[in-house]
Amino acid sequence: MGSGVRPAELLLWGLAGWTALGFAGVGLSRLRGEQLRVRRGIVWLAGVWAMYLVVLIGVSLVQKQKVVAVGQPQCFDNMCFTVTGVEEVKGFLIHDQRRLVRVTVRVTNRGRSAKSDGLMEAYLVDAQWRRWKESTGVNGVGLTAKVAAGDSVISQPVFKLAGDATGLKLVLTHGWKQSGVLVIGDSDSLLHRKTVVELGR
Structure with missing residues (x-):
């Protein structure tokens, strides 16, 4: 990264x-x-x-796990992702005592041409290291959206969590189907602890 x-x-x-x-x-x-x-x-x-x-x-x-604060960018080549906020989603009927959490991420292209990060994935973990993937069909602009050179867009992935989840952290990753798995010291490399963004919830 x-x-x-x-x-x-x-x-x-x-x-x-x-x-x-x-x-x-x-x-x-x-x-x-x-x-x-x-x-x-x-x-x-x-x-x-x-x-x-x-x-x-x-x-x-x-290597120790890297912890990123809200407002601090994570850059993958010329594409940078900055968590700017997190909130509970109101007005949705959630069964089995689960809740929806929306994370606001600013996606910035620092390159000289329009680009997207088609491999980018996001998931949440809590203090017990339970894991939740992004809910589909809820977010408008995806993390993989194409961004003009020097421009930014706002993506708001939504996650459906257990009602008792605390100590939430966001993980941004390219997954395992890419060369970063074999790059020494990369946060996506084999058995490496993922870089996390502490959301303060």
């Missing part, structure tokens, strides 16, 4: 490029019938990736 290309991302890209070259070499050796080189190549590839994953998981386990 952050703006610009980080060293950890460059490291992953470099490893990916090296892996591609390694597989090409293994394939060529196989075509030539050089079985010893094939085995050595596979062992090298597996060993380097094993070491990388050990470092990745180790960093994820030792």
